[in-house]
Amino acid sequence: MFIKDVRSGSIIVELVAQAMPVVPLLWQGGSLLEWVNHAKSVIEWLNGKLATPPTVLTKNDLKQWNNILEPVAKDSGSQMNFTVSEGGTVINQVFINSEQANAAQNGIRRQLEKLDEPDDHIQRKRVMIWSQTRFSDGGSTGDRAVIENITPSPVKVIFENSAVKKAMLAGNSRFQKQWHDLAYIVDVRVQTVRGVPKVYTIINYYDEDTFDPDEA
Structure with missing residues (x-):
């Protein structure tokens, strides 16, 4: 033309x-x-x-x-x-x-x-809820979570320290709900491809800030 x-x-x-x-x-x-x-x-x-x-x-x-x-x-x-x-x-x-x-x-x-933006950058104190997980101390196959502040879509999750995942999956005695129904505050390293988040690496977890996302 x-x-x-x-x-x-x-x-x-x-x-x-x-x-x-x-x-x-x-x-x-x-x-x-x-x-x-x-x-x-x-x-x-x-x-x-x-x-x-x-x-x-x-x-x-x-x-x-x-x-x-x-x-x-x-x-x-x-x-x-x-x-x-x-x-x-x-x-x-x-x-x-x-x-x-x-x-x-x-x-x-x-x-x-x-x-x-760098393809590998850290965001501090973001709210994370589980989408699905493999209930295991080791491995990360099947672990996916949503951090709406970054993207509303579930993203693959890996842990820098397996103890962090173990602590999150153990639940919290302050709540009647199961661990997968709670919201967690985490520091996360976001890896992107062409600007789209593809992997979250959880590098820190603030246990005291865990909360029930359904509470007003």
């Missing part, structure tokens, strides 16, 4: 296929339409309207989006329009005003900061 025209004032980009005979195929959910839908989803994700991006975005991808949005973000009266059309019929259109572009750039900065 190539840019047919960039007009003065608001940025209007009309996408035109170089190989004209294949244009009818492209309008059936093909390349140009997919790209505009992808662009819309990326902007919505950066603006917090979508929980996850349409695809995994690298640092280079994010920087490219930042450059695309820069002219509109700088001009408070500007707007960027992506239009896919066949002849005179508009198939899809995406409008991005200056406020949305600024918000998206802020989202880009947050995502770049996350990607720049």
Whole structure:
């Protein structure tokens, strides 16, 4: 594809296929339409309207989006329009005003900061609840826990010291509930892959701060 025209004032980009005979195929959910839908989803994700991006975005991808949005973000009266059309019929259109572009750039900065975080870092005194565990002193196969402050999804858990796991699984005499129904305060080393938490290493456990998560 190539840019047919960039007009003065608001940025209007009309996408035109170089190989004209294949244009009818492209309008059936093909390349140009997919790209505009992808662009819309990326902007919505950066603006917090979508929980996850349409695809995994690298640092280079994010920087490219930042450059695309820069002219509109700088001009408070500007707007960027992506239009896919066949002849005179508009198939899809995406409008991005200056406020949305600024918000998206802020989202880009947050995502770049996350990607720049070390892949192995420690978070102190986080609330952890068990998702599942192997009731054993040794081994960590099957151990998974949720630390919502980091991610709401269960993550594989290992222990720097097996005595910590043993103490947690022993329960707490202050509560009527079983150990797996309690919430624990822990120091945790978070290992990530492409910014997504994959392994929690529990390095410390604050027994005195254990509590019942259902209590008001």
